Amino acid sequence: MPANGYVSTSSLNSKATAIVEVNTLSEDDQAINPADHDGKNFKSLLISFLSSFVSFIFLGVPSDYTIQVAGRNTVYSNEFIESKYLYEMNHCEVDHQAKEVKIIPRKYQYDFRTKRQVQRTGVMLVGWGGNNGSTVTGAIIANRDQLTWMRKEGEQHPNYYGSLTQSTTIRLGSNNEGKEVHIPFNTILPMLHPNDIVIGGWDINGANLYEAMQRACVFDYALQEKLKPKMIKIKPLPSIYYPDFIAANQEDRANNLIPKGTKQRDLEHIRNDIRTFKRTHNLEQVIVLWTANTERYVDVRPGLNLTSEELLQSIADNEDEISPSNIFACAAILENCSYINGSPQNTLVPGIIDLANKHRVFIGGDDFKSGQTKLKSVLADFLVSAGLKLQSIVSYNHLGNNDGKNLSAPQQFRSKEISKSNVVDDMVGANHLLYDKKTNEHPDHVVVIKYVPFVKDSKRAMDEYISSIFMNGLNTIAIHNTCEDSLLASPLIIDLVILTELMTRITYKTNDDNEYQTFEAVLSILSYLLKAPVVPPGTPVINALFKQHRCITNILSACAGIAMDTDMLLEHKTKLPKPMKLQF
Numbered sequence: 001m002p003a004n005g006y007v008s009t010s011s012l013n014s015k016a017t018a019i020v021e022v023n024t025l026s027e028d029d030q031a032i033n034p035a036d037h038d039g040k041n042f043k044s045l046l047i048s049f050l051s052s053f054v055s056f057i058f059l060g061v062p063s064d065y066t067i068q069v070a071g072r073n074t075v076y077s078n079e080f081i082e083s084k085y086l087y088e089m090n091h092c093e094v095d096h097q098a099k100e101v102k103i104i105p106r107k108y109q110y111d112f113r114t115k116r117q118v119q120r121t122g123v124m125l126v127g128w129g130g131n132n133g134s135t136v137t138g139a140i141i142a143n144r145d146q147l148t149w150m151r152k153e154g155e156q157h158p159n160y161y162g163s164l165t166q167s168t169t170i171r172l173g174s175n176n177e178g179k180e181v182h183i184p185f186n187t188i189l190p191m192l193h194p195n196d197i198v199i200g201g202w203d204i205n206g207a208n209l210y211e212a213m214q215r216a217c218v219f220d221y222a223l224q225e226k227l228k229p230k231m232i233k234i235k236p237l238p239s240i241y242y243p244d245f246i247a248a249n250q251e252d253r254a255n256n257l258i259p260k261g262t263k264q265r266d267l268e269h270i271r272n273d274i275r276t277f278k279r280t281h282n283l284e285q286v287i288v289l290w291t292a293n294t295e296r297y298v299d300v301r302p303g304l305n306l307t308s309e310e311l312l313q314s315i316a317d318n319e320d321e322i323s324p325s326n327i328f329a330c331a332a333i334l335e336n337c338s339y340i341n342g343s344p345q346n347t348l349v350p351g352i353i354d355l356a357n358k359h360r361v362f363i364g365g366d367d368f369k370s371g372q373t374k375l376k377s378v379l380a381d382f383l384v385s386a387g388l389k390l391q392s393i394v395s396y397n398h399l400g401n402n403d404g405k406n407l408s409a410p411q412q413f414r415s416k417e418i419s420k421s422n423v424v425d426d427m428v429g430a431n432h433l434l435y436d437k438k439t440n441e442h443p444d445h446v447v448v449i450k451y452v453p454f455v456k457d458s459k460r461a462m463d464e465y466i467s468s469i470f471m472n473g474l475n476t477i478a479i480h481n482t483c484e485d486s487l488l489a490s491p492l493i494i495d496l497v498i499l500t501e502l503m504t505r506i507t508y509k510t511n512d513d514n515e516y517q518t519f520e521a522v523l524s525i526l527s528y529l530l531k532a533p534v535v536p537p538g539t540p541v542i543n544a545l546f547k548q549h550r551c552i553t554n555i556l557s558a559c560a561g562i563a564m565d566t567d568m569l570l571e572h573k574t575k576l577p578k579p580m581k582l583q584f
Helices: 039-057 131-145 209-216 221-231 248-253 263-280 308-316 324-334 350-359 372-385 402-407 410-429 485-503 524-529 545-560
Strands: 058-060 074-076 080-095 100-115 121-126 149-151 154-156 169-174 180-184 198-202 285-290 338-341 363-365 389-399 444-451 458-468 474-484 506-510
Touching: 080 545, 100 545, 121 131, 121 263, 121 324, 121 485, 131 198, 131 209, 131 221, 131 485, 149 221, 169 545, 198 263, 209 221, 248 402, 263 285, 263 308, 263 324, 285 324, 285 485, 308 324, 308 350, 324 338, 324 350, 338 485, 350 363, 372 389, 372 410, 372 458, 372 474, 372 545, 389 402, 389 410, 402 410, 402 444, 410 444, 474 485, 485 524, 524 545
Parallel strands: 058 180, 121 198, 121 285, 285 338, 338 363, 389 444
Antiparallel strands: 074 080, 080 100, 100 506, 149 154, 169 180, 389 458, 458 474
């Protein structure tokens, strides 16, 4: 197990704030004649030309630069970044008799405070010995140790591609030359680095992580052998196994179990595991994340799990409808640890949400949004936003990993089907010109998942989208997508941990408050990373991917004291007036 339980952080004041100057093409390079060069050189020159053209428009800021916001609305100290932010929204009053919509602009002042010191953080994965768990662990070790390995394409180097926090940028604005300035996502506020995450967890199977990695068939063989010396020493803690909640075909894997007892005893056992992990690695923050098998849905009913009191009493009474994921979620919350549900089952029942609210502990879910559904949340949004009436979505998947094996059982498949099917609801509901709300009109939507062992972790996803277009014509889009399941999900696990840790350091107050407080316990800001976002009661569910992305970047920008990016670019479309002095 990785032993370095500390996080190396740097004060913003210790780094230089600078402007990057980007070189453009020299005069000699500006004309490219294909006849003057062989194919290889021409390709190289063409790439150079295009890169220089892009650099003329965009300015990328290196990751070791810091962000310094000028003005009195952002204050930096050794402990905090404090910002004042004016939140503007439109309140609408619809008068059906007068056939009028009255828009009332409203403004709200927020004071955000972000602790600058990143916490020493560990994550405990439920299902650590599965494909996701072994993949994310191996990837962090490979990146931390800068391992290289060979395959037929040549020497390979580790990376964090697919991670929102590690491999994307945020637009800040533009400079005097009109170049758009982009910064690495993880520099807008102090963030945990994945190399500093301490990993632990549980699994119902006792294989060490080297054996789990071999079984997963995700990494190249040469990389597996480089990882072997460390991975072979790591073995998951015994876990909880209630056979009724996962497919019967998982029984032969269940050889690493907590001794059979009551559910109350299981809860105390998991709580003790969390305390031991935190103490052993000298951690300030532990996040528990479910990446184990999909469970069937649990019943939600009065007396069982509608309140935290009912839930805890049901555990004490050894109720059959208390699932393993319910136990892990309760244990995490009672130990003041955030809990993330990465599978589609309804772990976060009202009683869990109530418990999290009472303890002011963050929870998030459900189900990693990594491949087919992520694409669907983009494509459906594009079609409906373009005024095309999406009529039918048929999504077919086959995969050969243990997730696919477990999902071959009807009850577990139903959990996944629900999380995959609801992804277009908000986009359809927002356009009453295309869909009749009186009849609850909705596109036909079918999801099929089949278990095909041969393809292992390389899931095949095939989708057909049929839309009504101009003058009642039909448009059909058919897509074949090979989704490397764990290589797409593992960066999401990293992002969920990093963003959750960050949110534990952010507090706010308004004009109505005397004290700073945390965000709502249900972390809907994580929706970008999840198929079926759980939100606080009474909150709209947003599935459209780019809206979810803007939610994250805009909130973090507000916490940093940066005006949100509206994409209007009026400085390029109008004659820009002199800037006003901002006051609250």
